[in-house]
Amino acid sequence: MTESPRKRGRPATLDTQSAMHAVVELFRDKGYAAVSLDDLSEATGLSRPSLYRAFGNKLSMYVGAMNAFGQDAAELALPKLEADGELEDALTNFFDAMLGIYYRDSDVAPGCLIFGTAPSHADEAEIKARLNFGIEQVDARMLQRMEKAFPACDPSRIETAARMASNTLIAFSARAKAGATRQALSEIGAESARTIGLLLRAA
C-alpha cells in the first residue's frame, strides 16, 4: 500500500467490496443470464455506468463474482479441511463450513455460485475455465489432505477417495437448490466423511 498523495479529481464514493458482495448474492440466486444489469444496479445501489467502470461488462462481473466467492469460501472453509486431527473430523467440519455458505442465512438456499450456476453457462469459455479451476482446486486440496492423513495408503485409492469427497461437495449445491435442509446435508456429509475414513483405514 503506497501512501495516497491525495488524488486530483472528485473522490470516489463507491464501495467496491460491498458492491461485489451484492453482485455475488444476486448471481447466486438467479444464475448468470437471468440477472440484468438493472437488477445489479438496484442491488448494489450503483448506477449502471458505475458498475461498468468498476467491474467491466456483465461477463467479467460474473467471473469476478466467481473469484470473490471462491476466495471467500477458501478462506472460510479450507482451514477446517487442513486442520490437524482425524481426517473424518476435518472433512465433516469442512462440509459444514461450506454448507454454512451454501445456505447463507436464508430459508431458501442459494447454493454454490460456482458449482450451482456456472455449469449452466459453461458455453462461455471464461466461465467454463473458472469452473474447471474450482473443481481442480477442491480435488487437489482433498488429495493433499488425505495424503497427509494416510501417507502409506495406495495412491490410487486415495485419489478415488478424494474424488468422492469432491463429488459430495459438488452435489451438495444441487441438493441445496433443490430444497434439501441444511441438517440433512450435514448428516450426509458426516456419514460420507466417516465412510471415506473407513475406506482409507481399510488399506
Next chain:
Amino acid sequence: MTESPRKRGRPATLDTQSAMHAVVELFRDKGYAAVSLDDLSEATGLSRPSLYRAFGNKLSMYVGAMNAFGQDAAELALPKLEADGELEDALTNFFDAMLGIYYRDSDVAPGCLIFGTAPSHADEAEIKARLNFGIEQVDARMLQRMEKAFPACDPSRIETAARMASNTLIAFSARAKAGATRQALSEIGAESARTIGLLLRAA
C-alpha cells in the same frame, strides 16, 4: 389410442417428438434464461406461435424438456442399474450409460439438463420441484438396488452408500461441463462403484 376418424381441418405437419428433442439439446447447452424463443424456433424449425401451441410458454417448455430428458435417461440407463449380477458392475454400467447421455456425441459435453442447468434456475418453483424430483428418483433407485444386493446390510450404511452414488452422478454433470473427458469420468465411476461395493461388503 382411439381410431382417428379423420379430423376436420388442416392436417398437422409438426413433429412434436423431434421438436422437443431439439428443445432439450438447446436448453442443455445454454441453460434456461440464455435461450430465446427465436433460438428455439430456429433449432426446431417451428415458428414461435407453433412452439407456443405445442408446448406453452418458455417456462413450461423447459419443464417439459426436463421431463423428456428424465424419461429418456431413465429408459436408457436405469435398466443397467437394475440388472442382475454384481452391484459393482451394475453401478459401473449405469454410470457409463449416463455418461453416454451427458457427452452426447459432441466434443463439448452438454452434461445433464436436470443436474447441470436446473440448479441455476431453481428460483422458479416449478423448476425447483422438478429438480428435486429428479434427485429423489436417483436416490430412491440407488437405495432400492443396494437393498436388493445386500438385504442384510445395515440400513443406514446402505443409505449413505446410495447417497454417495447419487452424488457421483450429480457431480459428473458439473465435471463434464467443466471439460473433463468422458474416459476420466468413466474411470472415476468405476472406481467409485468398486469402493461402494467394498464398503457394503465390509458390513
Next chain:
DNA sequence: GCAATTTCGTACCGTTTCGTACATATTTAG
C-alpha cells in the same frame, strides 16, 4: 363449390436488454 374447421406463420406490440455519450458534480493545482 361453399361453409365450417383446424393449422400455421407474418407482422406487430410493449417491455426490457446491454451498452455508452455526455452533462454535471466534486475535488486539487496553480
Next chain:
DNA sequence: CTAAATATGTACGAAACGGTACGAAATTGC
C-alpha cells in the same frame, strides 16, 4: 478564482425479448 482532473448518474439508442392478434393455407362435410 480558474483550469485541470476525476467521479458519477441522466438520458438515450439500437437491438432483442416474450407473447399474441389476425389473416392465409389446407383440409372435411355437405
